[in-house]
Amino acid sequence: MVVVDSSVCAEKPAAAEPRERILSAAGQEFAERGYEAATVRDICLAAGVNLAAVNYYFGDKQRLYIESVKHAHEQRAGQVPLPEWTAGTPPQRKLRDFVGNLLERMLGFGQPPWQVRLMMREVLHPTDACRELVEDYVRPRFTLLVSILDELVDGRLSQTELRRVALSIIGQCFVYRAAGDVVAMLVPREELESHHSLAPLADHVTGYALAALGEAGPLVGAHQRIHQFREEASP
Amino acid sequence: MVVVDSSVCAEKPAAAEPRERILSAAGQEFAERGYEAATVRDICLAAGVNLAAVNYYFGDKQRLYIESVKHAHEQRAGQVPLPEWTAGTPPQRKLRDFVGNLLERMLGFGQPPWQVRLMMREVLHPTDACRELVEDYVRPRFTLLVSILDELVDGRLSQTELRRVALSIIGQCFVYRAAGDVVAMLVPREELESHHSLAPLADHVTGYALAALGEAGPLVGAHQRIHQFREEASP
DNA sequence: CAGCGTGTTAAACACGCGTTTCAATCAAGT
DNA sequence: ACTTGATTGAAACGCGTGTTTAACACGCTG
Numbered sequence A, B: 001m002v003v004v005d006s007s008v009c010a011e012k013p014a015a016a017e018p019r020e021r022i023l024s025a026a027g028q029e030f031a032e033r034g035y036e037a038a039t040v041r042d043i044c045l046a047a048g049v050n051l052a053a054v055n056y057y058f059g060d061k062q063r064l065y066i067e068s069v070k071h072a073h074e075q076r077a078g079q080v081p082l083p084e085w086t087a088g089t090p091p092q093r094k095l096r097d098f099v100g101n102l103l104e105r106m107l108g109f110g111q112p113p114w115q116v117r118l119m120m121r122e123v124l125h126p127t128d129a130c131r132e133l134v135e136d137y138v139r140p141r142f143t144l145l146v147s148i149l150d151e152l153v154d155g156r157l158s159q160t161e162l163r164r165v166a167l168s169i170i171g172q173c174f175v176y177r178a179a180g181d182v183v184a185m186l187v188p189r190e191e192l193e194s195h196h197s198l199a200p201l202a203d204h205v206t207g208y209a210l211a212a213l214g215e216a217g218p219l220v221g222a223h224q225r226i227h228q229f230r231e232e233a234s235p
Numbered sequence C: 001c002a003g004c005g006t007g008t009t010a011a012a013c014a015c016g017c018g019t020t021t022c023a024a025t026c027a028a029g030t
Numbered sequence D: 001a002c003t004t005g006a007t008t009g010a011a012a013c014g015c016g017t018g019t020t021t022a023a024c025a026c027g028c029t030g
Helices: A006-011 A016-033 A040-047 A053-058 A061-079 A091-107 A114-124 A128-153 A159-178 A180-186 A189-196 A198-212 A225-229 B006-011 B016-033 B040-047 B051-058 B061-079 B091-107 B114-124 B128-153 B159-178 B180-186 B189-196 B198-212 B225-229
Strands: none
Touching: A016 A040, A016 A053, A016 A061, A016 A114, A040 A053, A040 A061, A053 A061, A061 A114, A061 A128, A091 A114, A091 A128, A091 A159, A091 A198, A114 A128, A114 A159, A114 B114, A128 A159, A128 B180, A159 A180, A159 A198, A159 B159, A159 B180, A159 B189, A159 B198, A180 A189, A180 B128, A180 B159, A189 A198, A189 B159, A198 B159, A198 B198, B016 B040, B016 B051, B016 B061, B016 B114, B040 B051, B040 B061, B051 B061, B061 B114, B061 B128, B091 B114, B091 B128, B091 B159, B091 B198, B114 B128, B114 B159, B128 B159, B159 B180, B159 B198, B180 B189, B189 B198
């Protein structure tokens, strides 16, 4: 009967602690087992709170799920901000930065892996609560990528074609995260590391795109060429 | 207590009917709702059989799931066979055929969409039962693609680089199926059709790869160029 | 101190699930 | 026609789930 919204908790940082713990535990459980298979009991056990807490703070399981997805996204969003570009930054460099940024967020080095996994579930089977997440978060990034590509080809491709190229770039990054387990079965063990480390992947995807767009030489025999667009000391 | 295996049903085509119906209904339910959310009751209701039938034919829910995944795969496998190539077929043509074939299987035109959706779930979260599916089915295709690419660049790329390119190609096709709903949110309504129809997509992916590998001109201003590699009358 | 709201706890509830049971039915074999 | 085994039918059983309840502990206010 007691209605609790986030603004109340923002005023009381001491009381916000169990709420945070529940959100974190719920995110992990939902990401690992899926919505149906994850149980409120396990979540509360992992969070170290009583079974009734989830109902007290969130009302029911579904609203807990929605909040945990948002929570995971908000944590992720601030962690890997886009680099700052000056007016003179060449589009090739922007593209490399964007791809590196995208891969860093998707493969999530040094960050808890369940956050992305949770969002991947939403991508595969969107729920009402998270369509807004696409609007607020995914679309701006997508639009940015399209504009970078537009600058790169200097208006020589239509918007339709630009979107296709953008989806090609995203798809190449996407497959490593979404189908990561299958990828791990397909490539030799010793090669896996290079397939899942950031810089070689980003170089490959960027070089692949630049070559396809005629903004760089073909991939064949051009292994090191795009290194000029890479910042050496990554943050 | 009664053990029933498929060989027995193969001898009695009349008795094989309910088994097939259950498999089909189960595949649909599992694909739509996921393993946990799908209920045996709904499956039996949709199949028009009694609740006890699933236990009689398959033992329990898990074995029904495994069998339904295999069943969906086997149906799919025979439906879209790879085209026959002669010794003189150029690798560009092979690549275009392969990509078209991959997209046709993934986007599944004119075929029940739940079969692919079911397998997508497995790709995202592989279960024990379906790792063999990767070995028997995915790996041969992947190896074939790598060999086509190898023939295309005539040994000028290492196996590691070839695998990366292969994954890039697969990723581009993959994203349209796995993240199809999100893609639908990102591109304008009227453009959706062209993004989800086979020939333009296959042309784009193939052209993108050929351009990146230096086997064709860049995408910019080369809209129609790869049509020479496309068979006009697709089966 | 009494009153009250906030947070927490343990126990219980109602429901839907996978699974089992057992009798009824059907199709041959002899 | 009777027997036998395979198949189907309806009902029930446990069990685990999400959710609710009511009692309790604490801190603050008047």
